[in-house]
Amino acid sequence: MTRPVDPVLAVAVRAARRAAAVVADASRDLKRLPTFSKEQGAIVSAADREAEQAIVATISAAFPDHGIMGDEGSTGADAKGGVPYRWIIDPIDGTMNFVRGFPYYAVSIALAHGGELTHAVVLDPTRDELFTAISGRGAQLNDAPLRTSACTRLSDALVGVVLPTRKSPRLPRFLPIFNGLAARCTLRRAGACALDMAYVASGRLDGFLVTSPRARDVAAGSLLVTEAGGRVGDCAGGPDILRGREVIAAAPGVFNALREAIAAADSR
Numbered sequence: 001m002t003r004p005v006d007p008v009l010a011v012a013v014r015a016a017r018r019a020a021a022v023v024a025d026a027s028r029d030l031k032r033l034p035t036f037s038k039e040q041g042a043i044v045s046a047a048d049r050e051a052e053q054a055i056v057a058t059i060s061a062a063f064p065d066h067g068i069m070g071d072e073g074s075t076g077a078d079a080k081g082g083v084p085y086r087w088i089i090d091p092i093d094g095t096m097n098f099v100r101g102f103p104y105y106a107v108s109i110a111l112a113h114g115g116e117l118t119h120a121v122v123l124d125p126t127r128d129e130l131f132t133a134i135s136g137r138g139a140q141l142n143d144a145p146l147r148t149s150a151c152t153r154l155s156d157a158l159v160g161v162v163l164p165t166r167k168s169p170r171l172p173r174f175l176p177i178f179n180g181l182a183a184r185c186t187l188r189r190a191g192a193c194a195l196d197m198a199y200v201a202s203g204r205l206d207g208f209l210v211t212s213p214r215a216r217d218v219a220a221g222s223l224l225v226t227e228a229g230g231r232v233g234d235c236a237g238g239p240d241i242l243r244g245r246e247v248i249a250a251a252p253g254v255f256n257a258l259r260e261a262i263a264a265a266d267s268r
Helices: 007-031 039-062 095-100 171-182 193-202 215-227 255-266
Strands: 067-070 073-076 085-093 106-113 116-124 129-134 138-141 158-162 186-188 207-211 231-233 246-250
Touching (some): 007 095, 007 106, 039 067, 039 106, 085 215, 116 215, 129 193, 138 193, 158 171, 158 193, 193 215, 215 246
Parallel strands (some): 067 085, 158 186
Antiparallel strands (some): 067 073, 106 116
16 A cells, blocks of 8 residues: 655655755766865855755745744744744755765754654765654655664664764763773764664664754654664753754664763763
């Protein structure tokens, strides 16, 4: 039986596809330039802006009363005050990867009703992989159902991490955590939160950690993980990840062990 099309998700997918087309065009332009050329920054900035505009225009045309929170702050109805529905968007998650031609970046779109995430889309334009989720209806990759991994031992786990930049004041605190985890599991750093969390949802990664995230970094990915059977929270086990200092996402069999390992490393 064909699954009925959710109209809200259909708009989110259409917005992501339009943004991805902008990103793909810019990627081709970047490939023609030498590495570290001055023109790269202008191309990336324009692509980020135009991709966000494509998302905002698509969503606003369908839902003019919804708020939208993106790189440039709140737009549309959200700029006029609080609204019950708010879209959380990131037109290029993994910007540094995009600049360098490292094929690990994505368009990320989520919808929240009040404090609850209801819809999520993460689109990887380099592989044409579309991760989607609807609250209470599961997660999918290109229309195939997703489930988190069956890993139950942290020592067997493959865990994605997002490190603070080398100039970040958060880096000294994070390095002991990174070292502690490296002794307990296998770590991967690919540089795009939304894709890392989509990979947890699909079982490609068993867990994921990011410190001091922005809401747009983790909103869509968190719904993907929970709808795929995984768990998402902060290091204290709290659920308010959109305002937390850190986010952990993992398969249910390793979530507690990962959280405990992070807490132990952080307390040293």
